[in-house]
Amino acid sequence: MKQETPRIDSQRLWESLEDMACIGALPSGGCRRLSLTDEDQAARDVFAEWCREAGCEMHVDGFGNQFAVRTGRVPNAPIVLFGSHLDTQPNGGRYDGIYGVLAGLEIMRTLAVNGIETDRSLAVVNWTNEEGVRFSPGLTGSKGFSGAISAEELGALKTPDGASFLSELERIGYLGRAPAFKVASYFEAHIEQGPVLEAAELSVGVVNGVQGVRWFEVVVTGADRHAGTTPMSMRADSYMAAARIALVVRERLLVLTPDIRVTIGRVDVKPGSVNTVPGETAFSIDLRHPSTEILDEAEALIVALATQEATAEACTVQTTRTFHLPPVRFNPGCVELVASMAKAASLPTIEMVSGAMHDACAISTVAPTAMIFTACRGGISHSEDEFAEPDDLAAGCQLLLETVLSAARII
Numbered sequence: 001m002k003q004e005t006p007r008i009d010s011q012r013l014w015e016s017l018e019d020m021a022c023i024g025a026l027p028s029g030g031c032r033r034l035s036l037t038d039e040d041q042a043a044r045d046v047f048a049e050w051c052r053e054a055g056c057e058m059h060v061d062g063f064g065n066q067f068a069v070r071t072g073r074v075p076n077a078p079i080v081l082f083g084s085h086l087d088t089q090p091n092g093g094r095y096d097g098i099y100g101v102l103a104g105l106e107i108m109r110t111l112a113v114n115g116i117e118t119d120r121s122l123a124v125v126n127w128t129n130e131e132g133v134r135f136s137p138g139l140t141g142s143k144g145f146s147g148a149i150s151a152e153e154l155g156a157l158k159t160p161d162g163a164s165f166l167s168e169l170e171r172i173g174y175l176g177r178a179p180a181f182k183v184a185s186y187f188e189a190h191i192e193q194g195p196v197l198e199a200a201e202l203s204v205g206v207v208n209g210v211q212g213v214r215w216f217e218v219v220v221t222g223a224d225r226h227a228g229t230t231p232m233s234m235r236a237d238s239y240m241a242a243a244r245i246a247l248v249v250r251e252r253l254l255v256l257t258p259d260i261r262v263t264i265g266r267v268d269v270k271p272g273s274v275n276t277v278p279g280e281t282a283f284s285i286d287l288r289h290p291s292t293e294i295l296d297e298a299e300a301l302i303v304a305l306a307t308q309e310a311t312a313e314a315c316t317v318q319t320t321r322t323f324h325l326p327p328v329r330f331n332p333g334c335v336e337l338v339a340s341m342a343k344a345a346s347l348p349t350i351e352m353v354s355g356a357m358h359d360a361c362a363i364s365t366v367a368p369t370a371m372i373f374t375a376c377r378g379g380i381s382h383s384e385d386e387f388a389e390p391d392d393l394a395a396g397c398q399l400l401l402e403t404v405l406s407a408a409r410i411i
Contacts, residue, residue: 005402006114010394013106017393020046020086020102021094030384031094035087035129035140036064036165041172043086047101047126054108056124060176063144063154064128064169067179070108072121072408078184080118080408081367082107082400083125085141085359090133093386095376095393100189101126103397107404118408120184127359128169134159137215137323142359146366183367185334185407188360189400190371191388192352195379202348203395207371208335210354210361211261211290214299215323217282218245218306222315224271224279238281239269241313245306249285252305253298260298261288261355290327290353328361334370334407341402347395356381372396372403 023046024032024039033039044066048058051068059067069079084100104124111118127145132138135157143149157165169175192198197205222236246264253260263286270280285302289295303319310317335351342349352373360369374396377387 005405006110006116008106008110008394008397008401010390010397012109013102013394013397014390016050016102016105017094017098020098024088026091026384028384029094030386031088031092032090033086033088033092034090034134035131036134036168036172038172040087041174044126044172044174047086047105050105051108051124054105055112056108059179060174061145061178062176063141064174064176065141065145066126066174067123068105068108069121069123069181070111070118072118074119074410075121077120077410078182079121079123080185080187080404081123081125081183081363082187082189082404083127084188084190085127085130087129087131087133089131089382091384092131093381093383095191095386095388096193096381097130097190099191099374099388099393103189103393103400106397107401110401116405118405119410120408121181122404122408123181129165130359134163135165139357139359139362140165142362146362148362148365183363185331186360186363186367186369187334187338187400187403187407188358188369188371189396190358190373191376191381191386192373192379193356193376193381196352197373197375198377198379200350202350203375203392204342204347204349204399205352205373206335206339206342206349207354207373208330208351209290210328210356210358211288212292212295212327213323213325213357214287214295214321216285216287216302217320217322218242218285219280219282219318220245220310220315221317222279222313223277225277227275227277230277235277236314237277238315239278241310241315241317242267242281242283244309244313245317246283248305248309249302252301256298256301257289257294259289260294262286262298288355292327325357325361328364330360330364330370331368334368337406338370338372338399338403341406342399345399345402347399372399
């Protein structure tokens with residue numbers, strides 16, 4: 001006989017989010033818990049304690065990923081996995097990643113309180129270093145779990161100041177061994193980090209994929225010269241060349257397609273003297289779009305335009321792609337399952353493509369995957385101003401519960 005699905009405790013979920021936000025709390029209401037710092041360790045410890053209290057067994061793998069497992073009636077069957085990450089941006093919010101982990105915890109608590117059993121085992125996961133702040137480029141734990149990071153790459157992973165990923169994992173007590181289970185399906189709940197759901201007055205969205213991401217490092221080389229004695233017409237000003245590149249790249253890529261996302265988030269000007277024409281300027285480009293063809297065309301434009309504008313300023317330029325995440329299409333069956341659960345609950349929703357990277361991108365390469373988005377105020381994320389309404393978070397958590405319970409049945 002089918003058991004009736006219980007309701008999650010929305011107040012308990014909200015209080016868990018508030019309690020977790022106290023770890024690494026910032027003055028304006030946000031959080032700073034960079035991966036493998038003392039604050040990250042404290043968050044992991046609290047999460048593990050809460051999971052054990054909910055009747056879960058804790059496991060940690062060689063990438064520091066935490067798995068809280070609730071054993072099912074068929075313990076040898078592939079498990080249903082769900083979760084996200086607890087690490088944050090330097091001036092991050094309370095919900096990006098954290099919501100997905102604590103929504104998973106709330107599911108475990110709800111099932112424990114109501115005595116609900118499942119055929120497949122369930123596990124909520126906290127993935128390591130999703131944000132990629134200390135150890136770039138991110139998604140380390142989920143990519144490691146999916147086999148996309150070699151032992152050599154992991155051993156070489158360091159912070160800018162030389163701290164080793166593996167030594168930091170060991171320092172905080174979270175260097176483990178791979179758990180012995182296979183994944184039947186993976187579901188990740190996350191705030192949207194964009195304005196679409198709020199504008200549509202919807203609490204949740206069904207995510208069917210993630211747009212592709214490419215990162216570039218552009219290094220423009222000119223010549224250091226005295227700012228007062230070098231005529232403007234005789235300069236090789238690397239910063240002016242970089243500025244030209246930035247403006248023309250944005251202009252031309254928006255002509256290519258208005259749906260593209262292009263961001264220059266970091267600029268380093270050398271020698272950094274107020275009275276010296278800068279001889280070298282390096283900057284980053286973050287490029288995103290759901291189409292591989294568009295990304296290819298945009299990358300070719302970036303390289304060509306960088307050369308064109310650098311030459312115009314008597315400079316040279318080197319453009320290097322430093323990161324590549326292809327566009328992701330989630331498993332149609334998992335996407336349909338989430339959509340059908342929303343429909344059965346009379347919960348209005350839409351299908352969406354994520355504009356941000358998530359651990360689900362990596363896991364989708366090894367297990368059927370889908371995501372659930374919840375609305376967030378103003379679409380603001382990676383900011384202390386990040387906020388999500390308790391009712392929207394509760395709706396997403398309830399939809400996640402309905403979904404994982406359905407996925408955990410063995411027919």
